[in-house]
Amino acid sequence: MKTSIIWVAALTLMGCQNQPEEQSSSANNTAKSVEVSPEEPMNSKQTPSAEKRPHVFQEHGLERVDNYHWLRDDTRSDPDVLAYLNAENDYLESTMADTDAFTDRVYNEIVNRIVQNDESVPYKLGDYWYFKQYKEGQEYPIYVRKKGSMDAADEVLIDVNELAAGHAYYASNTQSVSHDHKLYAFSEDTVSRRKYDIKFKNLTTGEMLPDVITNTTGSIAWAKDNKTVFYTRKHPKTLLPYQVYRHELGTSTDEDVLVYEEADNTFYVACYTSRSNEYIMIYTGATTLTEILYLPADQPQGEFKSVLPRAPKHEYTVEDFNGDWIIKTNWNALNSRIMKAPIGESTDKDQWQELIAHDDETLIYDMETFKDWLVVEQRKEGIKHIKAVHWETGESKLIQSDEATYTMSVAYNPEQDQNTMRYTFDSLTQLGSDLEIDLNTDEKTLLKQDKINGEYKPEDYQSERIEIEARDGVMVPVSMVYKKGMGALNQRPLLVYAYGSYGASIDPRFSLSRLSLLDRGFVYAIPHIRGSQAKGRQWYEDGKMFNKINTFNDFIDATKAMLAQDIGDKDRVYAWGGSAGGLLMGAVANMDGMLYDGMIAAVPFVDVVTTMLDEDIPLTTGEFDEWGNPKNKDSYDYMLSYSPYDQVEAKDYPNILITTGLHDSQVQYWEPAKWAAKLREKKTNDNLVLLRTNMDTGHGGASGRFSYFKETAQDYMFLFKLAGIKE
Numbered sequence: 001m002k003t004s005i006i007w008v009a010a011l012t013l014m015g016c017q018n019q020p021e022e023q024s025s026s027a028n029n030t031a032k033s034v035e036v037s038p039e040e041p042m043n044s045k046q047t048p049s050a051e052k053r054p055h056v057f058q059e060h061g062l063e064r065v066d067n068y069h070w071l072r073d074d075t076r077s078d079p080d081v082l083a084y085l086n087a088e089n090d091y092l093e094s095t096m097a098d099t100d101a102f103t104d105r106v107y108n109e110i111v112n113r114i115v116q117n118d119e120s121v122p123y124k125l126g127d128y129w130y131f132k133q134y135k136e137g138q139e140y141p142i143y144v145r146k147k148g149s150m151d152a153a154d155e156v157l158i159d160v161n162e163l164a165a166g167h168a169y170y171a172s173n174t175q176s177v178s179h180d181h182k183l184y185a186f187s188e189d190t191v192s193r194r195k196y197d198i199k200f201k202n203l204t205t206g207e208m209l210p211d212v213i214t215n216t217t218g219s220i221a222w223a224k225d226n227k228t229v230f231y232t233r234k235h236p237k238t239l240l241p242y243q244v245y246r247h248e249l250g251t252s253t254d255e256d257v258l259v260y261e262e263a264d265n266t267f268y269v270a271c272y273t274s275r276s277n278e279y280i281m282i283y284t285g286a287t288t289l290t291e292i293l294y295l296p297a298d299q300p301q302g303e304f305k306s307v308l309p310r311a312p313k314h315e316y317t318v319e320d321f322n323g324d325w326i327i328k329t330n331w332n333a334l335n336s337r338i339m340k341a342p343i344g345e346s347t348d349k350d351q352w353q354e355l356i357a358h359d360d361e362t363l364i365y366d367m368e369t370f371k372d373w374l375v376v377e378q379r380k381e382g383i384k385h386i387k388a389v390h391w392e393t394g395e396s397k398l399i400q401s402d403e404a405t406y407t408m409s410v411a412y413n414p415e416q417d418q419n420t421m422r423y424t425f426d427s428l429t430q431l432g433s434d435l436e437i438d439l440n441t442d443e444k445t446l447l448k449q450d451k452i453n454g455e456y457k458p459e460d461y462q463s464e465r466i467e468i469e470a471r472d473g474v475m476v477p478v479s480m481v482y483k484k485g486m487g488a489l490n491q492r493p494l495l496v497y498a499y500g501s502y503g504a505s506i507d508p509r510f511s512l513s514r515l516s517l518l519d520r521g522f523v524y525a526i527p528h529i530r531g532s533q534a535k536g537r538q539w540y541e542d543g544k545m546f547n548k549i550n551t552f553n554d555f556i557d558a559t560k561a562m563l564a565q566d567i568g569d570k571d572r573v574y575a576w577g578g579s580a581g582g583l584l585m586g587a588v589a590n591m592d593g594m595l596y597d598g599m600i601a602a603v604p605f606v607d608v609v610t611t612m613l614d615e616d617i618p619l620t621t622g623e624f625d626e627w628g629n630p631k632n633k634d635s636y637d638y639m640l641s642y643s644p645y646d647q648v649e650a651k652d653y654p655n656i657l658i659t660t661g662l663h664d665s666q667v668q669y670w671e672p673a674k675w676a677a678k679l680r681e682k683k684t685n686d687n688l689v690l691l692r693t694n695m696d697t698g699h700g701g702a703s704g705r706f707s708y709f710k711e712t713a714q715d716y717m718f719l720f721k722l723a724g725i726k727e
Contacts, residue, residue: 187218494568586644
């Protein structure tokens with residue numbers, strides 16, 4: 001089972017078009033919410049200053065005063081709030097106005113690298129080849145299939161450019177064909193809140209079916225009757241996926257049958273079809289435990305059964321193969337191992353047999369089954385590669401690279417009954433490639449090599465992997481890349497990027513846009529800090545809950561170690577992180593902020609205690625095992641000690657660019673907005689605090705493949721302006 005299915009459920013975006021009277025109302029209320037000099041127009045460089053409206057929180061006998069709590073508006077329509085956000089946007093635009101022409105050049109530079117007419121590698125399902133196309137000048141893909149061979153005529157499934165027309169934002173996270181290839185399901189979100197509608201198309205007639213399923217995660221599972229689908233519904237307030245319904249095409253969604261409801265609000269739910277297509281699966285999981293249920297796909301009216309009931313701290317995933325469950329489990333195996341058990345007998349662990357043993361040095365990340373081979377994605381010393389084990393002989397082989405730092409992943413392989421496996425490879429200097437390997441002969445075939453418009457020579461760039469010693473003696477790996485021949489490293493700007501939460505590892509991959517940094521002399525570094533799983537599951541455990549401080553220390557220590565090794569100009573050091581990585585930025589800004597000339601905190605999670613006390617906010621209850629539950633005094637005290645918003649104090653801070661989306665469902669816009677207001681109130685130097693709110697989008701930013709890079713160019717310009725780079 002591909003782990004991405006789970007992450008879609010776990011984490012896993014409508015434009016705000018003011019009417020004339022609303023704009024007038026906002027203007028009339030500006031003086032109440034945003035203080036500006038009467039001599040200065042709103043769009044000058046006069047710094048916005050949010051009004052203080054004290055709100056007192058009382059927890060555990062303590063009082064916390066939040067002067068900017070009023071910036072929270074769940075309706076996203078309060079005139080005072082919108083006035084403040086717009087004032088901040090105006091201030092950012094005026095502050096950066098002298099770079100407008102440069103920003104446009106960098107945007108065009110990035111976009112011009114994109115190969116505009118492009119196709120994905122086709123995959124075969126039944127008699128059809130499925131793939132997606134991009135055409136010149138178009139923001140979104142076209143999903144296409146051909147019958148029989150790639151020489152056949154194109155049959156357009158959906159053209160996302162047509163569907164997105166008239167929407168400021170459009171995303172489709174699922175496209176799924178029925179088993180008989182006659183019906184097509186796809187999801188769409190036009191509000192940027194990750195609440196997807198599922199729609200259906202008759203591929204024989206080309207007509208859309210009247211069935212529309214709302215408020216879902218977007219994913220569906222087809223039963224074998226080609227008329228029954230299962231889907232996951234989100235909680236209307238928390239947006240947590242918590243129910244699985246059965247829908248029969250041609251009937252009203254009011255008649256849909258609830259087949260599973262998760263009673264524990266720390267869990268999230270996903271449903272999908274097993275890779276063999278033999279089972280409908282329900283995955284339900286919290287941060288530290290899971291349970292999986294199954295139903296034969298040819299018995300959609302039946303009852304789901306559990307593969308193995310949930311147990312504390314037991315996480316597992318399964319894939320069916322030849323009458324067995326193949327199980328990736330952390331049972332007595334911190335880094336996971338692979339077991340098998342007969343389907344129908346898996347609840348008895350005495351029936352489990354070990355296929356791949358636990359390894360203290362290697363984390364098993366994911367698995368996939370083939371005719372004669374069991375394949376796992378695994379991570380050792382931060383590098384993700386692939387291992388294949390023969391079912392009968394036990395022969396094993398590694399698929400890896402000699403490069404210092406790279407990323408290798410199993411690609412989409414829809415058929416189990418084969419011995420060829422598709423996988424992807426890229427690195428900080430090598431563009432991505434799609435490959436296929438015959439697991440029996442080791443013969444490799446290059447299916448597609450990503451391309452770049454213009455001249456790009458990998459040999460002009462250097463990628464390296466170093467290790468630095470953190471303050472507690474732990475060795476932290478760092479991946480880095482820079483362009484050769486641009487002078488000594490200690491004379492170059494250094495950009496340090498990290499995330500460090502949820503066990504998510506930032507793999508070293510190629511980036512088209514990053515070239516605009518490297519070609520201007522930047523050294524780009526990724527410290528693989530604790531809180532990720534770069535060095536195994538324990539690496540994650542050592543960077544969460546009551547060990548969270550290690551995440552922040554690792555980032556700071558990695559930065560200092562690089563400077564000590566003459567990597568980067570100490571006066572031009574920059575940091576960047578997003579979401580939980582924005583929490584990292586906020587904590588580091590409080591702890592050792594002046595180590596950095598500037599920071600970019602994208603959609604940052606910074607009001608940790610307040611958010612984690614509010615169980616009506618999306619994601620809160622599902623993350624108690626990540627951060628702690630502040631209803632418990634010990635967790636409250638620890639979380640408060642590093643919560644970026646709570647710990648802002650009167651001292652110098654680096655230049656900070658904060659970004660958010662008004663419709664963000666993962667980190668609500670008011671967290672970054674409040675943080676910007678408090679930083680500006682408290683800081684004792686003249687460094688910039690800039691807040692950019694995209695009024696049309698949410699957590700992921702713009703949805704188009706070109707429009708996405710408009711904000712990237714703006715972000716880069718913030719760094720260039722600080723670093724003194726003018727062309």
